[in-house]
Amino acid sequence: MNAYSEKESRLKILIISPVVSQELLKDDKEYFQGLADSETNVVVMGLEKGPTSIETFHDAVYAGPDILRLVREKSDVVDAIMINCFADPGVDAAREMTDKVVLGPAETSMSVALHLGAKFSVISILPNTGPWVRWQARKLGIESRLASAIGIDIPVLGLEKDLEETAAQIVEAAKQAIKIDGAEVIVLGCTGMAALAERVRKQLCVPVIEPAATTFKMAELLVKLGLRHHRGGLYLTASYDKIRGY
Amino acid sequence: MNAYSEKESRLKILIISPVVSQELLKDDKEYFQGLADSETNVVVMGLEKGPTSIETFHDAVYAGPDILRLVREKSDVVDAIMINCFADPGVDAAREMTDKVVLGPAETSMSVALHLGAKFSVISILPNTGPWVRWQARKLGIESRLASAIGIDIPVLGLEKDLEETAAQIVEAAKQAIKIDGAEVIVLGCTGMAALAERVRKQLCVPVIEPAATTFKMAELLVKLGLRHHRGGLYLTASYDKIRGY
Amino acid sequence: MNAYSEKESRLKILIISPVVSQELLKDDKEYFQGLADSETNVVVMGLEKGPTSIETFHDAVYAGPDILRLVREKSDVVDAIMINCFADPGVDAAREMTDKVVLGPAETSMSVALHLGAKFSVISILPNTGPWVRWQARKLGIESRLASAIGIDIPVLGLEKDLEETAAQIVEAAKQAIKIDGAEVIVLGCTGMAALAERVRKQLCVPVIEPAATTFKMAELLVKLGLRHHRGGLYLTASYDKIRGY
Amino acid sequence: MNAYSEKESRLKILIISPVVSQELLKDDKEYFQGLADSETNVVVMGLEKGPTSIETFHDAVYAGPDILRLVREKSDVVDAIMINCFADPGVDAAREMTDKVVLGPAETSMSVALHLGAKFSVISILPNTGPWVRWQARKLGIESRLASAIGIDIPVLGLEKDLEETAAQIVEAAKQAIKIDGAEVIVLGCTGMAALAERVRKQLCVPVIEPAATTFKMAELLVKLGLRHHRGGLYLTASYDKIRGY
Amino acid sequence: MNAYSEKESRLKILIISPVVSQELLKDDKEYFQGLADSETNVVVMGLEKGPTSIETFHDAVYAGPDILRLVREKSDVVDAIMINCFADPGVDAAREMTDKVVLGPAETSMSVALHLGAKFSVISILPNTGPWVRWQARKLGIESRLASAIGIDIPVLGLEKDLEETAAQIVEAAKQAIKIDGAEVIVLGCTGMAALAERVRKQLCVPVIEPAATTFKMAELLVKLGLRHHRGGLYLTASYDKIRGY
Amino acid sequence: MNAYSEKESRLKILIISPVVSQELLKDDKEYFQGLADSETNVVVMGLEKGPTSIETFHDAVYAGPDILRLVREKSDVVDAIMINCFADPGVDAAREMTDKVVLGPAETSMSVALHLGAKFSVISILPNTGPWVRWQARKLGIESRLASAIGIDIPVLGLEKDLEETAAQIVEAAKQAIKIDGAEVIVLGCTGMAALAERVRKQLCVPVIEPAATTFKMAELLVKLGLRHHRGGLYLTASYDKIRGY
Secondary structure, X not given: OOOOOOOOOOEEEEEEEOOOOOHHHHHHHHHHHHHOOOOEEEEEXXXXXXXXXXXXXXXXXXXXXXXXXXXXXXXXXXXXXXXXXXXXXXXXXXXXXXXXXXXXXXXXHHHHHOOXXXXXXXXXXXXXXXXXXXXXXXXXXXXXXXXXEEEOOOOHHHOOOOHHHHHHHHHHHHHHHHHOOOOOEEEEOOHHHHHHHHHHHHOOOOOEEOHHHHHHHHHHHHHHOOOOOOOOOOOOOOOHHHEEOO | OOOOOOOOOXXXXXXXXXXXXXXXXXXXXXXXXXXXXXXXXXXXXXXXXXXXXXXXXXXXXXXXXXXXXXXXXXXXXXXXXXXXXXXXXXXXXXXXXXXXXXXXXHXXXXXXXXXXXXXXXXXXXXXXXXXXXXXXXXXXXXXHHEEEEEEOOOOHHHOOOOHHHHHHHHHHHHHHHHHOOOOOEEEEOOHHXXXXXXXXXXXXXXXXXXXXXXXXXXXXXXXXXXXXXXXXXXXXXXXXXXXXXX | OOOOOOOOOOEXXXXXXXXXXXXXXXXXXHHHHHHOOOOEEEEEEEOOOEEOXXXXXXXXXXXXXXXXXXXXXXHHHOOEEEEOOOOOOOHHHXXXXXXXXXXXXXXXXXXXXXXXXXXXXEEEOOOOHHHHHHHHHHHHOOHHHEEEEEEOOOOXXXXXXXXXXXXXXXXXXXXXXXXXXXOOXXXXXXXXXXXXXXXXXHOOXXXXXXXXXXXXXXXXXXXXXXXXXXXXXXXXXXXXXXXXXX | OOOOOOOOOOEEEEEEEOOOOOHHHHHHHHXXXXXXXXXXXXXXXXXXXXXXXXXXXXHHHHHHHHHHXXXXXHHHHOOEEEEOOOOOOOHHHHHOOOOOEEXXXXXXXXXXXXXXXXXXXXXXXXXXXXXXXXHHXXXXXXXXXXXEEEEOOOOHHHXXXXXXXXXXXXHHHHHHHHHOOOOOEEEEOOHHHHHHHHHHHHOOOOOEEOHHHHHHHHHHHHHHHOOOOOOOOOOOOOOHHHEEOO | OOOOOOOXXXXXXXXXXXXXXXXXXXXXXXXXHHHOOOOEEEEEEEOOOEEOOOOOHHHHHHHHHHHHHHHHHHHHHOOEEEEOOOOOOOHHHHHOOOOOEEEOHHHHHHHHHOOOOOOEXXXXXXXXXXXXXXXXXXXXXXXXXXXXXXXXXXXXXXXXXXXXXXXXXXXXXXXHHHHOOOOOEEEEOOHHHHHHHHHHHHOOOOOEEOHHHHHHHHHHHHHHHOOOOOOOOOOOOOOHHHEEOO | OOOOOOOOXXXXXXXXEOOOOOHHHXXXXXXXXXXXXXOEEEEEEEOOOEEOOOOOHHHXXXXXHHHHHHHHHHHHHOXXXXXXXXOOOOHHHHHOOOOOEEEOHHHHHHHHHOOOOOOEEEEEOOOOHHHHHHHHHHHHOOHHHEEEEXXXXXXXXXXOOOHHHHHHHHHHHHHHHHHOOXXXXXXXXXXXXXXXXXXXXXXXXXXXXXXXXXXXXXXXXXXXXXXXXXXXXXXXXXXXXHEEOO
């Protein structure tokens, strides 16, 4: 019996929406279940405490503890955990808590972009996109493949106010990335842009990566291949016993 | 109807074994079909002319034209093409010939390794492994994540002569990579090592990537997400009209 | 009146000890006040909730919210904030909350090391030191100057159990870094090693950077020069209004 | 007797024109013989099968086997082999087949450019120039010295249709590279531009590298210095015995 | 008694103005004494032979021997030596001659810039600024943090002819660096710009580093922390006995 | 008449031996004339003031002014200038003074090494070799191709005391570089090792670059190709009018 022999059994993926919002969860579940392989079971959970959206390092800090609470409570009963925000909040910490697959959308969509063209650009929401995404790419060790990262200056919670207008702005920024910066692939730099991906894709001549979908499918891939992150090097085994007040 | 709506239809993946050998094809087909999602149909084809194994740049050159013949003949009727050799022979050229997904094992397994630990090492067959794989990693833009690449000095066609012995040598090289070079992930640097992966995995404390399986699943992932390489930048549209004598 | 004209007025530096521990605070205050310029006033504060020590990404996540509470409550009345842990927890987020100087020891001691020799090594506590510090150096953009990072495998709270023994282990690791990896400077990779710095320094022929002292003096330097981080690029202005449950 | 003692004997350089074209060979021979030192004997040979020009990875694949046939047949009777196309097709493979000097124009002209100014740009023919040349520079390990690579969008076989017009387009692209990208050296990125070099040179204020001439002179230099590539590391000794159907 | 115990004693810093000019010295002394901590004693000395300003590598060569004469004559009686020119002339050589702190403004201001924003740009005087500063940043190992380096084309000795006009040109170049190149920090790339710093600072929304002041304060910092460069690796102990004719 | 038409006229190369020593000059002239093409005329000149050997940055500073005096006096009557020391002293400055070819051995031998194998190591004289050569490679932008740099700890003037013993130490260091660091090419890191090159070459299985010979031949190559460094970017036109006391 090899690592792949259990593939027909149900595969359970927990998607943590790292914000305090009940509204999104149902839509998210539908979206991911629609993408899921037949044997995959999707669970989507949000935070009880934390930010209403993640746009800064500050917001990510406040999302952290409740993300880790969900990881602590649920990792035993799932096969993979995806933290559904392009800031990849808590991903490193979660990997210290479990042997289950843990993925974040920035890391995943940038690694997939490597297959699709010489350079990719990330189009995201706020002016901190440029330096933040460059920092993420440098952390991942792939900075030389990043053409540029551009913020369109619409906050997360405003993205869906006027889908046409938001898509138009993303497309405009993407076209600049393609023409000026040499991007051959566009990565949408916010998981809140999932509903916009098709609109954007139709207006561009390059592949467009929707990070939430890509991360979800990569989670399935890693589970099916029996691959998980190493613990003992960058990721030690964390101890909750030393935490006070949570 | 979005990019994902057709996922229940049959998905066809052509695996090109870029060597002149009929023997391997049946085993390969079984291996990949065993890994396939339920909707995936696997076709494995070998070369009519070319090398009996690929161990040098020289061998890869001779594999090239017949790989491209298969791409030219079959790309219309498949969804993805995987060229099953860690040298990734013909991958760039094939991407100039088709809009279908084209993947090679080196690129794919190194991108997947990014998710599993701080640094990875590649264990392969001959003394050219070290500089060749470093060159591949540099081309992919991820050299800073490569801990080392080590050749065990067994030619491709000798890998399966004594599976225990070969696995032992891979494990020994991997342990050195882990202890001395700081590897947290081991990538098997030859698709001919597929039969050895489980043996190796059992003896190591870090994730072990079998590149053929990983590339196959990534092909499924990209097809399901509707993602393909960009044509018009690094990959233009190639013209067979200018080729003489083939 | 230029930026430097106020230098004789009292300069106030808040040192956040990002752990739940009252014991350390008095010693810390004495240590930093002993290092302070005559016009500098030192305030040391610990967390009410969070980890008892920071050794993993997990621990850093739990330190985050209470660090930021202190930043929010105190930034108006201080000139600089130093977060006293080599993981630099909350440093990026704090910079989004205030125009006052914000520094962390890893960033600061690695930048100072650039002046002292061709390459530096970091000696820290646990086996995650190697990849974690390399990641910090890559984030800072100075990875090519990092010779190595070595963990001696003594947890933070064990460092002071036997000062001689701990110093001996640090010295042994440092000597290996000097001889094998080409280090010309040693950075102590944990602010809990402050009491060990002189012991270590006496036994090594290269400069030894104690990160807490170095960061404290850099905070004074930046305040005196009127230099603060930019807000509007990597660091936007964070909003606490969107945080729920804290 | 040292490595240099034979320098007065005839030195023979084989120039492989890696395309199927008899017309160019005579002109090429004249061009290189005009550049040759007095003791150098020039032989120019074209392919019997392969592409009529090399503009894509696809074309390079089809040039490969017949390039290697020439290397196999002729390396014993020459001192150096130059493969005269900026794609450097077959260079790595040829180095596995012979101890004679083997050079390609991209590698050579980029290494020579390092001596002439802070950064260089490559002006070549098609839109794939930008990413392809960047990939070549990355492979060579000198990406930080490449200012930019620009394609003027004239196919190889159209370069000599209107020499003035082609030169004008090269000059325009070069001026943009100088002004915008900071290029201090221009490398012509196609050996088919040899006839245009003087025209371009007269209109630019920076050094212009004609890659064919530069590679030819470097071949003489390496032979005279007794320097050849190492075999046993990146370049093993290839075996033709394992090739079928050629 | 630890490294910090002597901090109340007088601390003496020699500032070498590496040009032949008596006029500047008195102003310089006032400037630095105005920046000094209460215990710091400032000595400023100029060259007897050398250039009247340093704008090229050529000028720096001629400044070298007389800088080193001052280092040889004075290092015993000072605690730190600062060579006050952004070319950092003689800094490496001086470090071979003394165990006292030796600093140059380019190295120092670029390391301090790392704390203040994602990327910095250097605005300096002549068209060689771009490649020279990039080379300095590459030497320091921080090239990935350099956004750009721009020369305003006013020679050193013309900087103070019309302070408003010079400041206006610096501000214009800085705004371009901020808007186009993504700079979040501006480093003035000439110590002759000290008198312009406040003017420039008032017109920009990002931190502005005046390199002379920053280097001076870093010299104090290193002396107070007991930190000096390593001798025995990059910096051996130089011997004046082998010098003839000086 | 193109750039190559004058190749039969005499080509004059000035070799500056940047030390105060009359003894070496005659041997040097013989060595280089023995390497010269038939049309090349060799002139070797030493310094009147400066160091007796160059082993540190300090020594290089004192060599500078008299190197530049020779450049100023002789550049009009020669075609190329080679500064014959692996520290490349004065090379950048000399390029600001003349349009003639100017080369140094470190830059040249490292660029030539790129053609000969995946990575090269430099074997030189003193313990500062490691960091100094790495700094040179980083300046040249090719650090990723440098395997290692090792000092054998024999001063320049001791190299020829016992040729067998010195060669043996070079060979031993080179074998370590090959076996441990993966070097495929050895660069001798001191032009004083020219007399040892053949001895070393015979004992190693990899190409050995003697930097003086290589630089000399590259000077011929650049002159014959009509290639010179750009002036106006990194290298402006220097003015001797601003130098006092020389």
